[in-house]
Amino acid sequence: MTQTATMSTAAGAVGAEDVRHLRTVYSAEELRLNFGGVKALSDVSMDIRDDELLAVIGPNGAGKTSLLNVLSGLYRPQQGRLLLNGEDVRGLSTHQIAKRGLARTFQSAHLFAGMSVLDNIMVGRHHLMRTNPLQAFAYFPWTHREEISHREAVEDIIEFLEIEAIRHQPVDALGYGLRKRVDLGRALAMEPRVLLMDEPMAGMNVEEKEDLARFILDLREARKMPVVLVEHDMSVVMDLADRVAVLDFGRKLAEGAPSDIQRNPEVIAAYLGDAA
Amino acid sequence: MALLPSGVFAESYAADRALVRTGKQWVALGLFVAFLFVLPLIFGTRLTAIGNGILITAIVVVGLQITMGYAGQITLGQAAFMGVGAFAAAALARAGAPFWLCIPLGGVAAAVFGLLFGIAAARIKGFYLALTTIAAQFVFQLAIVNLPTDLFGGSHGLSVPAASIGSLRLTTETSIYYLNLIVCIIMVCGAFGIVRSRYGRAFVAVREDDVAAGILGINVVGAKVLAFLIGAFYAGVGGALWASYIRFISVEQFTLFNSIWMIAMIIIGGIGSIVGAIVGSVVVRGLQELVTALGPVLNEVFPAFGGQLVFAGMNLVLGGLITFFLIVEPKGLMHRWNKLKQAYRLWPYPHA
Numbered sequence: 001m002t003q004t005a006t007m008s009t010a011a012g013a014v015g016a017e018d019v020r021h022l023r024t025v026y027s028a029e030e031l032r033l034n035f036g037g038v039k040a041l042s043d044v045s046m047d048i049r050d051d052e053l054l055a056v057i058g059p060n061g062a063g064k065t066s067l068l069n070v071l072s073g074l075y076r077p078q079q080g081r082l083l084l085n086g087e088d089v090r091g092l093s094t095h096q097i098a099k100r101g102l103a104r105t106f107q108s109a110h111l112f113a114g115m116s117v118l119d120n121i122m123v124g125r126h127h128l129m130r131t132n133p134l135q136a137f138a139y140f141p142w143t144h145r146e147e148i149s150h151r152e153a154v155e156d157i158i159e160f161l162e163i164e165a166i167r168h169q170p171v172d173a174l175g176y177g178l179r180k181r182v183d184l185g186r187a188l189a190m191e192p193r194v195l196l197m198d199e200p201m202a203g204m205n206v207e208e209k210e211d212l213a214r215f216i217l218d219l220r221e222a223r224k225m226p227v228v229l230v231e232h233d234m235s236v237v238m239d240l241a242d243r244v245a246v247l248d249f250g251r252k253l254a255e256g257a258p259s260d261i262q263r264n265p266e267v268i269a270a271y272l273g274d275a276a
Numbered sequence: 277m278a279l280l281p282s283g284v285f286a287e288s289y290a291a292d293r294a295l296v297r298t299g300k301q302w303v304a305l306g307l308f309v310a311f312l313f314v315l316p317l318i319f320g321t322r323l324t325a326i327g328n329g330i331l332i333t334a335i336v337v338v339g340l341q342i343t344m345g346y347a348g349q350i351t352l353g354q355a356a357f358m359g360v361g362a363f364a365a366a367a368l369a370r371a372g373a374p375f376w377l378c379i380p381l382g383g384v385a386a387a388v389f390g391l392l393f394g395i396a397a398a399r400i401k402g403f404y405l406a407l408t409t410i411a412a413q414f415v416f417q418l419a420i421v422n423l424p425t426d427l428f429g430g431s432h433g434l435s436v437p438a439a440s441i442g443s444l445r446l447t448t449e450t451s452i453y454y455l456n457l458i459v460c461i462i463m464v465c466g467a468f469g470i471v472r473s474r475y476g477r478a479f480v481a482v483r484e485d486d487v488a489a490g491i492l493g494i495n496v497v498g499a500k501v502l503a504f505l506i507g508a509f510y511a512g513v514g515g516a517l518w519a520s521y522i523r524f525i526s527v528e529q530f531t532l533f534n535s536i537w538m539i540a541m542i543i544i545g546g547i548g549s550i551v552g553a554i555v556g557s558v559v560v561r562g563l564q565e566l567v568t569a570l571g572p573v574l575n576e577v578f579p580a581f582g583g584q585l586v587f588a589g590m591n592l593v594l595g596g597l598i599t600f601f602l603i604v605e606p607k608g609l610m611h612r613w614n615k616l617k618q619a620y621r622l623w624p625y626p627h628a
Binding site: 186 | 494
């Protein structure tokens with residue numbers, strides 16, 4: 001099956017018109033982020049709705065990764081509001097936002113090198129586990145049972161991502177595509193309400209891209225989870241996304257259905273260039 | 277990858293994460309523990325005394341392994357944490373507290389002291405943190421020397437009442453050995469529990485990539501502080517045992533030099549392995565005893581060196597060992613052992 005064929009069939013499942021009525025899960029209002037004199041984000045507002053795939057595109061330096069870092073709590077915006085399930089999470093640290101249901105994957109995977117694939121994904125369960133240090137020291141039967149029950153959840157993810165054969169391998173021995181899959185598995189293990197993906201397809205070959213696109217579509221179907229995708233590959237964005245937001249020089253240029261974005265003259269001028 | 281002997285497969289998740297995987301491993305472990313229990317009966321007092329030193333050191337170094345090997349927080353203050361535990365336990369024992377309570381309380385006192393430096397680790401990393409933890413040594417020394425002499429003995433040191441459980445007085449080398457052995461076994465089992473739990477994974481995650489750890493829902497500062505807390509607790513328990521074993525403690529027993537020896541044990545045994553910490557303690561303490569025993573002999577052969585020979589020899593061994601291992605086997609003896617096991621299991625095939 002070709003790449004386009006796989007993607008376009010499932011992308012039709014949720015059209016841009018249906019998405020408008022969905023509940024907002026995470027909303028960013030009038031974010032402003034400056035690094036000294038550099039305006040990384042100026043008055044960027046964005047709503048992430050239930051069960052949609054929102055793609056964020058823009059030329060290099062447009063502020064895409066900055067936006068993701070603000071949404072996940074790595075950067076603190078000078079101004080604006082961040083509402084995750086109605087709760088203001090601006091100013092909270094990354095682990096506090098993570099506990100409230102936000103997960104993300106990294107452009108360069110950022111795996112924990114000294115650990116196996118299994119342990120990397122088990123780290124995602126950390127905030128769902130209740131064992132305290134004394135119980136860990138004593139290693140009670142119920143501590144053991146908690147480990148096993150979370151292991152079962154992790155094994156579901158391992159099966160979903162088709163990485164059963166490498167579960168005990170150290171992650172530094174893995175190739176690029178598999179690392180990205182482990183990174184995704186780790187995020188899924190957190191059982192998030194929103195998933196942010198920072199350029200998941202960057203540096204992948206066509207086959208790896210197809211695999212990952214399939215996983216993204218499957219996980220949306222199985223888990224009904226909103227996904228925010230920062231991506232450079234336009235064919236991926238146009239095929240996968242329900243909505244597209246375009247950033248340029250820290251401002252939001254446009255937002256809408258992929259087909260509208262493709263026709264938007266401002267976007268064409270700023271991003272796709274005259275050739276498009 | 278954890279390579280198992282051929283024909284051994286895990287059929288449940290519990291079996292897949294078990295530490296002891298085969299019947300033969302259980303037999304080996306049982307025989308080893310049995311050997312430790314009969315050691316004082318077979319060998320004389322001299323070896324039992326060496327065994328006592330090793331057991332106490334092993335507890336402290338296992339704690340250091342959790343702070344440094346797992347959580348990646350370099351600390352040069354482990355001997356000071358041990359000292360805090362020793363002095364706290366001694367002061368409590370002199371005040372009439374029951375002995376069995378002094379040991380955990382010594383650990384708690386050291387953990388509180390370690391907490392101060394764990395908080396420093398929230399803001400600084402690597403070399404800067406290592407330098408900050410050196411301060412623990414000096415703070416400890418200054419505090420003991422300047423605190424009330426009737427409580428902590430000041431610069432003269434402090435004599436410690438004999439350990440006793442109920443009416444049983446633990447004064448002989450052998451009875452102390454069994455106390456140390458039992459506490460050591462409990463602490464080592466606890467360490468395995470911690471590193472296999474969510475905390476062990478959180479520690480390694482923080483060590484490898486603290487940004488990603490935070491994104492994954494781990495409180496990075498909390499994990500670092502906890503690592504210091506646990507490491508210092510182990511040191512304090514070791515210190516409390518040391519106090520009741522040696523019966524006279526002074527600040528000179530817990531110097532920066534001792535801390536560096538402990539780091540040498542981690543490097544030699546293998547960073548990031550509980551067994552490695554124990555192996556490192558045994559090997560390094562064994563070598564120290566060897567140098568001490570050889571001292572008088574060498575003195576006779578080279579009288580020109582005089583009494584400094586043992587001290588100088590100790591430094592040479594320490595420096596030489598660390599250098600040798602960092603160049604030849606930076607991952608330590610446990611890594612070499614695992615490679616040997618893998619090679620043996622694959623033999624005669626060169627590759628998996």
